[in-house]
Amino acid sequence: MAEINVENLKVVYRGVILALQGVSLRAGRGEAIALLGPNGAGKSTLVRAMAGLLPQYDGRVLDGRIVLNGQEAHHLPALKVASLGLTAILEGRPIFRYLTVLENLRAAGHKLSPQRQKEITEEIFTRFPRLYERRFEQGGYLSGGEQQMLLLGMALLTEPRILVVDEPSLGLSPKLTEEVMQVLDALRRDKDLTLVLVEQNARAAFSIVERVYVMEQGRVVFEGTAQQAQADADVMEFYLGGAVAGGFSEAKRYRRRKRWV
Amino acid sequence: MKLTRRQVLKAGLAASTVYSPWMIARAQARPVKLAAILPLTGSFAFAGNAALEAFRDAADLINDRGGIGGRRFELVVEDDGYDVARGTAVFNRIVQRERPDELVFVYGNSTGLSKALAPEITRLQLPYTATSFSNELADPQTYPTIFVFGPTYNDMAGALLQQIRRQKGRGAKIFLCYSNSEFGRDPIPFIKEQSARLGFQIVGEEVTPLAIADATPIVTKLRQAQPDFVILQGYVLTVEPLLVRAAREQGIRATFMGTYYSAELALMQRAGAAADGFIVTYHNAYYYDATVPAVEQIRALRRSKGRDLSYRTTYYMGSWMAMDVIAEAMRRAHAAGNLTRPGMIQALDTLGDYNAGGQVRNLRWVNRRLPFTKLYRANVRDGRFDAMTDWVDGSKL
Amino acid sequence: MDFALVLQTVFNGLANGALYAVITAGFVLVYRATSVVNFAIAEFLLIGAYLTYTLSLFLPMLPAIFLALPLAFAFGVLVERGFVRPLLGRNVVAVIMATIGLASALDGAALIVWGPDQKAMGAASIAQLPKEVPNLAFSIGGVFLSSKAVWSLILALPLAILLVVLLKYSRYGVLLRAVSESETAALAMGINAPRVVAVAWGVSAVMATIGGAFLAGAAGGGGPGHHLVLLGLIVFPIAILGGFDSVPGAVVAGLLIGLIEAFSQLYLESLLPGITQAIPFVIVLLVLLVRPYGLFGQHRIERV
Numbered sequence: 001m002a003e004i005n006v007e008n009l010k011v012v013y014r015g016v017i018l019a020l021q022g023v024s025l026r027a028g029r030g031e032a033i034a035l036l037g038p039n040g041a042g043k044s045t046l047v048r049a050m051a052g053l054l055p056q057y058d059g060r061v062l063d064g065r066i067v068l069n070g071q072e073a074h075h076l077p078a079l080k081v082a083s084l085g086l087t088a089i090l091e092g093r094p095i096f097r098y099l100t101v102l103e104n105l106r107a108a109g110h111k112l113s114p115q116r117q118k119e120i121t122e123e124i125f126t127r128f129p130r131l132y133e134r135r136f137e138q139g140g141y142l143s144g145g146e147q148q149m150l151l152l153g154m155a156l157l158t159e160p161r162i163l164v165v166d167e168p169s170l171g172l173s174p175k176l177t178e179e180v181m182q183v184l185d186a187l188r189r190d191k192d193l194t195l196v197l198v199e200q201n202a203r204a205a206f207s208i209v210e211r212v213y214v215m216e217q218g219r220v221v222f223e224g225t226a227q228q229a230q231a232d233a234d235v236m237e238f239y240l241g242g243a244v245a246g247g248f249s250e251a252k253r254y255r256r257r258k259r260w261v
Numbered sequence: 262m263k264l265t266r267r268q269v270l271k272a273g274l275a276a277s278t279v280y281s282p283w284m285i286a287r288a289q290a291r292p293v294k295l296a297a298i299l300p301l302t303g304s305f306a307f308a309g310n311a312a313l314e315a316f317r318d319a320a321d322l323i324n325d326r327g328g329i330g331g332r333r334f335e336l337v338v339e340d341d342g343y344d345v346a347r348g349t350a351v352f353n354r355i356v357q358r359e360r361p362d363e364l365v366f367v368y369g370n371s372t373g374l375s376k377a378l379a380p381e382i383t384r385l386q387l388p389y390t391a392t393s394f395s396n397e398l399a400d401p402q403t404y405p406t407i408f409v410f411g412p413t414y415n416d417m418a419g420a421l422l423q424q425i426r427r428q429k430g431r432g433a434k435i436f437l438c439y440s441n442s443e444f445g446r447d448p449i450p451f452i453k454e455q456s457a458r459l460g461f462q463i464v465g466e467e468v469t470p471l472a473i474a475d476a477t478p479i480v481t482k483l484r485q486a487q488p489d490f491v492i493l494q495g496y497v498l499t500v501e502p503l504l505v506r507a508a509r510e511q512g513i514r515a516t517f518m519g520t521y522y523s524a525e526l527a528l529m530q531r532a533g534a535a536a537d538g539f540i541v542t543y544h545n546a547y548y549y550d551a552t553v554p555a556v557e558q559i560r561a562l563r564r565s566k567g568r569d570l571s572y573r574t575t576y577y578m579g580s581w582m583a584m585d586v587i588a589e590a591m592r593r594a595h596a597a598g599n600l601t602r603p604g605m606i607q608a609l610d611t612l613g614d615y616n617a618g619g620q621v622r623n624l625r626w627v628n629r630r631l632p633f634t635k636l637y638r639a640n641v642r643d644g645r646f647d648a649m650t651d652w653v654d655g656s657k658l
Numbered sequence: 659m660d661f662a663l664v665l666q667t668v669f670n671g672l673a674n675g676a677l678y679a680v681i682t683a684g685f686v687l688v689y690r691a692t693s694v695v696n697f698a699i700a701e702f703l704l705i706g707a708y709l710t711y712t713l714s715l716f717l718p719m720l721p722a723i724f725l726a727l728p729l730a731f732a733f734g735v736l737v738e739r740g741f742v743r744p745l746l747g748r749n750v751v752a753v754i755m756a757t758i759g760l761a762s763a764l765d766g767a768a769l770i771v772w773g774p775d776q777k778a779m780g781a782a783s784i785a786q787l788p789k790e791v792p793n794l795a796f797s798i799g800g801v802f803l804s805s806k807a808v809w810s811l812i813l814a815l816p817l818a819i820l821l822v823v824l825l826k827y828s829r830y831g832v833l834l835r836a837v838s839e840s841e842t843a844a845l846a847m848g849i850n851a852p853r854v855v856a857v858a859w860g861v862s863a864v865m866a867t868i869g870g871a872f873l874a875g876a877a878g879g880g881g882p883g884h885h886l887v888l889l890g891l892i893v894f895p896i897a898i899l900g901g902f903d904s905v906p907g908a909v910v911a912g913l914l915i916g917l918i919e920a921f922s923q924l925y926l927e928s929l930l931p932g933i934t935q936a937i938p939f940v941i942v943l944l945v946l947l948v949r950p951y952g953l954f955g956q957h958r959i960e961r962v
Contacts, residue, residue: 051846053845056845057842058747078846079845079850082847082848083848087848088846090846094843096835096840096844098839098956099836103832103835103836104836106832107844108848110832110833110848110849111848158847302765302766302769303765303884304883304885304887304888311774441931466928466931467923467927467928468931469927469934470934470935471888473889474674474678474889475673475674475804475920477667477670477804477920478670478923478927481666481924482924499880499885502778502879504879506878510795510802510804511797511804526784527775527776527777527778527784527881530776530777530881531778531875531879533787533878571783571784572783572784574775
């Protein structure tokens, strides 16, 4: 049974703006998949929908369904989704900036017993020694990479089965991006997580996922293994900017339309 | 059935026109109306609602007895929340809506509101009184239609000064404590002027907001000034209990004094034993004073209507008195064939020895106010104010 | 200057300030948790005082106060659920108008439930004398502390400080600060943001009730009534002075304003009548000129 099963999902914002136009996606237990595509393709909307956070953005599921671990989840509130074992790290590095590193971790691990919380916090500090050094500093003063590590640490403290990470590489140097990806991969293996990695930076994502979905204008336009995607010249050129992060020129956009619409 | 009831919902309180079922069958004649702008909400809601209750009771009595010469007596009540701007708007609405031949009297409230309305009241030749006893309002030359149904704050202060003269005489040391409002400041110049004349010494003066959180700094000043008397003005049992309580705790032995708005039993309820000996002026009857015919009348009416017979406040008593007097003036104006605004003024001016069931000494206006009051002393053991004097003329010093 | 007098003024000012502090701390807590400026805070004071009054009719004063606190908590939660939650996400003006409306509604409700008459703690009928907490007034070397001052210092001040400590160190405190930053991020981490927010409102009502009970004569000399609403308005300058989003700031600013008021009433009032009423606002203005975020306002973390 698939751990994540999204079927024909349609999402609107403010009742009118159709952000997802029938998206389907699956991920098996312990699988890592990537969700690729340019800005505005609907990736973050899908993350919000999976996390039950659409109401926070004045959005709602119009049609289709999300099944997490066998349970219908598309109409569940965020807290229920969280209790099903899905933790989403939203775009924009949403740490609590006025809380110290330790407080951020406490907030995330609030449901755990003090003992368990301590164990996991120690594990986090072993994985990310930088965080330990800066544990009394406010999250807002951490570097982008440190913030990303903190978010991963916080996610670990929720003891998820499914981890959805939105754009972890944003604003990070290639070296740091590489590091974050390695950490994600290690976490997935160690914790037996189902991982949904949402990225614009396709090359970074390819290194740690088995399968990829490419989105464009609220639709999935490609589905396949990482190897298939990398081998598909069209996908690489039109959607993934030649596997270079960001950068879609107007000319490419025009050609893309011509072919798909 | 012609339904004449009109309900005005205001801040959750129904302010309604009072009528008697007896009248519906009978009166085709136009009703005669009194408009009351009352603080039914806000800091003076205790007074406004007591007044409304008294007005309704009095109106029932009037209509039970056939109205005013067969015309139904109606109340037009609106809330102004003790806010001058709101009160002014309400007043304008009322005078525009009501017919001049029906609305022959307006009853207002604060000193501030009364002063704000005075020019317009004068222009409309509208008979008016208020729960304010401001000295400025008792001025028939400037405001020929305004009546103060009792002594002014100056008269009340005068009665207190008379007591100080009796109790201590020349050299008496007085401390003034008053709220930073028209109400609080009203008699202060008079007190200072008269004190100088009478050889009293003003040893301290304290201005505070209407409500304070703590009286300790004032008591500290009392300790420094060592007054014989402390006169409080412009509060509604918000500061008095706090101050006497703190003063007694700190061993201040001065005699505390207040005027009409301090003369309510809640003073003792709030201040407890510290209130004992607090001297106040009060110019109507207390509800527990069974020798006063008006009290018997009120009790009889409330008994007949099945209404609560427990203690009614001074604000109730004062409002009942005002209604009693106004109704009497209406009857006389009607008898004279002139139940109009000018007719009312004439009738009020000639009420003479009418005493509203013993609630006032008489209705011989002096500058359109009744300068007589009585002095009372708080008796905490009995939970009452004991009369110290009979009627005294506060303007005679 | 008389040293005993200064000392006494300091203590009484602080005691008064403690009441301000406890009320303002609760007010700021709500602002932190929800970014809602509760314009009905003065009515929270009123309702709290009346709840205490009602219980005091049946119980001695001290148990009445303590029993009023859970009721106040429930009241705060109810307000949040009924009035505030449905409006979340609406624009700021709508929420402000709603809390102003709430203030009027609560005023009216208090009038309907408890009636307009002037009341005193523990006195059901006009014949009864008031109840109060045990009299702890004392005098040492010319320094006098009223019962109300002592109770404020031993009850309200520790409570205000406890709130600061809990907010800083307790699990719920951390969660509340997390929610205050971003409800969405908190939800994503499985934090029950709606419950945290409701608790903040409940706690705010509890704090207002402690302040309201003593301002309404729980330690003698006063009674519940609409004048509490006038007293409650002091919350706004204090909150601004403290930085508006800082609970420790509210506590310090509350104590400070209490002190300044006491000294102003003692020394400045005779020179400039009415100054004591104005001085909290003057202080706020002066402080904001130098420190735009107030004394303890959160400086925005801005990283590029």
